[in-house]
Amino acid sequence: MNAKKMYTPFQIGGISIKNRLAASAMFEYGAEDGKITERIKKRYRQLAEGGFGLIITGMHAVSREGRVAPIMVETTYSDYENDLRSIVDTAHANGSKIVVQLQHAGYGTFPQDGYDHFGVCDKEMGDGVFYHAMTREEMASVAQGFAAAAARCRTAGADGVQIHAAHGFLLNTFLSPSTNHRMDEYGGSIENRARLLFEVYEAIRVAVGKEFIVSVKFPFSDLIEQSITEKESLYVCHELARKGVDMIEVSSGMVMDGSAHSFTPFMKKGTREGIFLESAAKLAELVPIPVISVCGYRTPAFIEDTLHSTKITAVSFGRPTVREPNLPKRWLEDDAPAACVSCNRCCASFNDGIITCQVLKDKMKNHNIEH
Numbered sequence: 514m515n516a517k518k519m520y521t522p523f524q525i526g527g528i529s530i531k532n533r534l535a536a537s538a539m540f541e542y543g544a545e546d547g548k549i550t551e552r553i554k555k556r557y558r559q560l561a562e563g564g565f566g567l568i569i570t571g572m573h574a575v576s577r578e579g580r581v582a583p584i585m586v587e588t589t590y591s592d593y594e595n596d597l598r599s600i601v602d603t604a605h606a607n608g609s610k611i612v613v614q615l616q617h618a619g620y621g622t623f624p625q626d627g628y629d630h631f632g633v634c635d636k637e638m639g640d641g642v643f644y645h646a647m648t649r650e651e652m653a654s655v656a657q658g659f660a661a662a663a664a665r666c667r668t669a670g671a672d673g674v675q676i677h678a679a680h681g682f683l684l685n686t687f688l689s690p691s692t693n694h695r696m697d698e699y700g701g702s703i704e705n706r707a708r709l710l711f712e713v714y715e716a717i718r719v720a721v722g723k724e725f726i727v728s729v730k731f732p733f734s735d736l737i738e739q740s741i742t743e744k745e746s747l748y749v750c751h752e753l754a755r756k757g758v759d760m761i762e763v764s765s766g767m768v769m770d771g772s773a774h775s776f777t778p779f780m781k782k783g784t785r786e787g788i789f790l791e792s793a794a795k796l797a798e799l800v801p802i803p804v805i806s807v808c809g810y811r812t813p814a815f816i817e818d819t820l821h822s823t824k825i826t827a828v829s830f831g832r833p834t835v836r837e838p839n840l841p842k843r844w845l846e847d848d849a850p851a852a853c854v855s856c857n858r859c860c861a862s863f864n865d866g867i868i869t870c871q872v873l874k875d876k877m878k879n880h881n882i883e884h
């Protein structure tokens with residue numbers, strides 16, 4: 514029997530999670546024209562067999578035009594529920610719970626699709642694609658898209674969904690004063706900037722009822738001067754909890770492109786563990802629901818200390834799940850830090866058919882081992 518706190522169970526809503534080590538959402542890079550593939554199923558089987566108590570899937574698009582690329586899973590194709598069910602069943606057979614992350618990519622949507630692109634405000638992107646400021650009808654349609662996607666996840670047997678409100682995608686651009694310059698009731702005050710997120714949550718809850726986890730990945734800071742403030746983040750998260758959100762995972766940062774606006778530099782090797790820990794700890798003091806902290810967790814001793822010295826309920830892992838999908842099981846026997854070196858090269862998995870640790874791939878190649 515392992516006495517560590519990270520191996521003790523906790524509850525999200527009415528659902529029991531067997532340990533406090535969660536797999537955070539990692540875009541799978543593996544869909545075939547939006548459809549779940551065998552490689553994607555294999556990734557989740559490995560995470561479930563590897564002992565993660567909670568598995569959050571990579572972001573799945575709530576509509577075709579909301580995707581970042583055709584290799585992103587879409588929730589709208591006819592066999593989505595069947596394909597997802599097989600992932601869910603494998604997770605459950607291994608004692609893991611599974612939550613599907615739902616996404617509309619906003620300014621990050623796939624430019625070649627020929628759609629009438631929209632975002633929080635009028636904006637021409639570097640690739641020459643024009644995004645127009647969303648109309649009320651488009652906002653209502655996005656909220657309904659989230660709700661319909663969540664209902665499909667519920668039908669497939671998933672334990673819940675996570676609204677992706679972070680990392681510079683659509684909902685984050687509404688929350689941040691750096692990108693939201695609207696003059697209507699969706700811009701200006703934090704009550705207004707959070708309105709679409711609240712509407713998305715409420716639409717989902719109506720669609721799925723109470724006995725289903727609805728969680729949010731929240732961007733606590735934009736990591737730039739013109740950021741959502743700590744006070745605003747605490748207000749929005751408190752409101753989300755009051756409205757019935759079951760769990761909040763605290764992240765930060767707008768984009769993943771390595772720019773000054775990005776959180777990528779924060780994630781690089783050499784930065785300290787638990788980079789957004791203080792934000793998560795503050796939130797955990799305020800809300801009565803579980804708070805999960807993500808980013809940079811690599812050693813069992815640090816994680817134990819975090820779980821003992823704060824009210825943070827659990828920690829989650831992104832890149833280490835690519836390198837070592839069996840991390841929770843491995844740490845039962847061997848306390849060595851996660852092998853992930855935080856090089857961010859898993860971001861370059863476009864031609865691999867599935868998110869891949871490129872360091873491991875190079876090692877395998879050098880030893881003539883098939884990956």
Ligand SMILES: Cc1cc2nc3c(=O)[nH]c(=O)nc-3n(C[C@H](O)[C@H](O)[C@H](O)COP(=O)(O)O)c2cc1C
Nearest residue numbers: 537538539540571572807808809830831832859860
């Ligand atoms: C290649 C890659 C893909 C990612 N995909 C997602 C995603 O689909 N949804 C999401 O919320 N975060 C995504 N993230 C962020 C991770 O969930 C996590 O927040 C981040 O990697 C920091 O945690 P870590 O230090 O444990 O990797 C991604 C990160 C990387 C490097």
